[in-house]
Amino acid sequence: MRFGIIALTDCSPIVMAHELGHFKKFGIHSVISKEASWAAIRDKLALGENQATHMLIGMPFASTLGLLGSPVKPMVIPWMLNRNGQAITLNNKLRQAGVKTAKDVKPLAEKNPKTIKAILKAPHLASIHIDKLENRKQMADIVSRAAYINCPPEITLGRLLGKYDYGDGRAGQDPYYMIFSQIRRGEHSLACIIAHADLYDVAVPGLRDPGPGRPISREDLMRRLSLLCMFLICSTTAAWPADIAILRAQIEKLIPRVRGEAGVAIKHVESGREVLVNADKPYPMASTYKVPILVEIFYQRAAGKLSLTDRVEVTPGDVHPGGTIALLLDGPGLQMSIHNLINLMMRVSDNSAADILLGKAGASNVTARMRSLGLDSIRVDRSTLEMILDQEGLDYAAYGKLPIAELRERLAAVDAQTAALANEQFNRVQKDVATPKHMNGLLEKIHRGEIVDRASSDEIIEFMKHSMIGEARIPGLLPQGTVVAHKTGSISGSTNDTGIVFLPGGDHLLITVFTKDAKAPAAERERVIAEISRNAYDYFVFNPAGQ
Structure with a gap:
């Protein structure tokens, strides 16, 4: 399985799952492919060169809806990969277009259900590991390597520890401060159609860990869609929940x-x-x-x-x-x-x-x-x-x-x-x-x-x-x-x-x-x-x- 990444700390759960051997543990031979841009991330996933990736939250919506003239390529979100990110999210309504079924694409999620479970289990274990602040220095050392982010570890460590500075004298530390809520922007129902926490539940029923200090329920996780996620290609016939x-x-x-x-x-x-x-x-x-x-x-x-x-x-x-x-x-x-x-x-x-x-x-x-x-x-x-x-x-x-x-x-x-x-x-x-x-x-x-x-x-x-x-x-x-x-x-x-x-x-x-x-x-x-x-x-x- 090829995993596309961008040289940002957002890739950490994938990289750590690879480096800590979690993919191998579940029978996945993982290959990390550092891409040059978000466009490359999107296109290589759509073409099948990469089988999984992390993306900015807006990208699967744009791909699924075919916004701004781009080809319609349905995607699903099986799991919120992490709650970190660098994007500025604006309070704009999504401009929707018609969604067409990619009839000639055999959905990866349908074809390889065991693979999907393994893909989710490995970064899940990595996420439990890196959710603990005492493991963030190890994480910074690994993801800062030339094969991934390629920068001095100390540059990323502060952000990984949840430190923030408003620039006006106010500063603080909260590992959860990057959580954003799409329901605030009136996009919750659309998010529920594209985001599939049910795949996550099937994959890791025995591994669930709400994280340090702040338990997050499945419903709350769905409501608190974050900026950066993991996406898999899937045709609309398999993805859209048809039950009224x-x-x-x-x-x-x-x-x-x-x-x-x-x-x-x-x-x-x-x-x-x-x-x-x-x-x-x-x-x-x-x-x-x-x-x-x-x-x-x-x-x-x-x-x-x-x-x-x-x-x-x-x-x-x-x-x-x-x-x-x-x-x-x-x-x-x-x-x-x-x-x-x-x-x-x-x-x-x-x-x-x-x-x-x-x-x-x-x-x-x-x-x-x-x-x-x-x-x-x-x-x-x-x-x-x-x-x-x-x-x-x-x-x-x-x-x-x-x-x-x-x-x-x-x-x-x-x-x-x-x-x-x-x-x-x-x-x-x-x-x-x-x-x-x-x-x-x-x-x-x-x-x-x-x-x-x-x-x-x-x-x-x-x-x-x-x-x-x-x-x-x-x-x-x-x-x-x-x-x-x-x-x-x-x-x-x-x-x-x-x-x-x-x-x-x-x-x-x-x-x-x-x-x-x-x-x-x-x-x-x-x-x-x-x-x-x-x-x-x-x-x-x-x-x-x-x-």
Whole structure:
């Protein structure tokens, strides 16, 4: 077995396993090949000249995804080789491309399972040895030889002892200070697909050693992906975990962070695979109910009851909290087309525009339409103004007709106890609710062109593509440039999002996340939605239809 190395201390576990005879112990004749550059490391591994190597953490991702025009060459990470490194890691999202199977390559991991185990056992023993600080001087003496790093041992010893200096008078020593966490950068789910700690577990079940002083569990090791690792070539058919239970488990771990109830529906349209977590329970839709309102508007247009060019007079009484129409209404006589009202409702979730459109469509008509589509759980009962007043414990009959300025004063004067009791009642009442599964069902009908006709469905999607709010939710952690047609909703303890994600290669993902009575801060709820979305995106990009 040829092991490629770069003349950096990162190669130490491989070099020490070779020098201490651990490879030989497990039946591996090891040859160390010092390479001139990281490019050479990558290329010789891809071509098979070297069978194993250490790499900067970004390289296997770039190779697997074929970034920046490079050939797609799938790789897997069986083990985090060490936690040292010299790179600066920037907080950038990975720009993902399609992953193609290298069908003509027989995976090394499939062909030689005993070899893989031996490869992992040897540097594992070497790592246990060099994790002990008292052995670091021996390590520095060996890896500094001309065949490896080729430098005076004292230059490397300080770093190997974990000594660091900020340059401003602060200095210290911690052998673990180089640990970095990819989960901080929103890349954990992708890392879980490429990093295979399961191979490590198979190889060294009887040799495990958590290291000096700080036990690291398997899950923590996966979460704490470091800068430099050991990689093996493997085809995608052998590498990608196809069991959708993996995605479900990731989502179930995220839900408790909202500190309340949450329901999730995810569906890959092209393959029909889906994940449903609490998806048959009804949740307050909040402003996501503007999607079924929009659907009914299009059905009424098809029936000749209205046109998107029809103009509607907007009066001061039409201005409700949570809108921008008040900025346009500087005097009597403002008229807006239904098309413009839809734009306001879908782009900035304007409540005034939504209530005007709901007045045109009729709440009972929207609910009846959803039932005719087989989506019985979706019901629209109140205007947004009624919902806002109900959640604050104010009677619509008494306060619904107040001028906007006075209404805002009344809302601001509601005491905390009244608001809390009203919120409890708001979450119990089954009005303006839907299950995540049925909301996803509505998205699927829109995507498939089943709402009126293909042209009408495409118009609805275009309105949803131009949402100007909710960037921290479904789109929040997706690769830059990913197209998302979605609608958010927020009220009381609910932070929601529902939308269609356009995947690389032309596939589509439907995602609905509803929450209820959530106690976590709004920013944390949004982050959970973003992580659910990213986990789903990564899973289906690497497990597309038919694979």
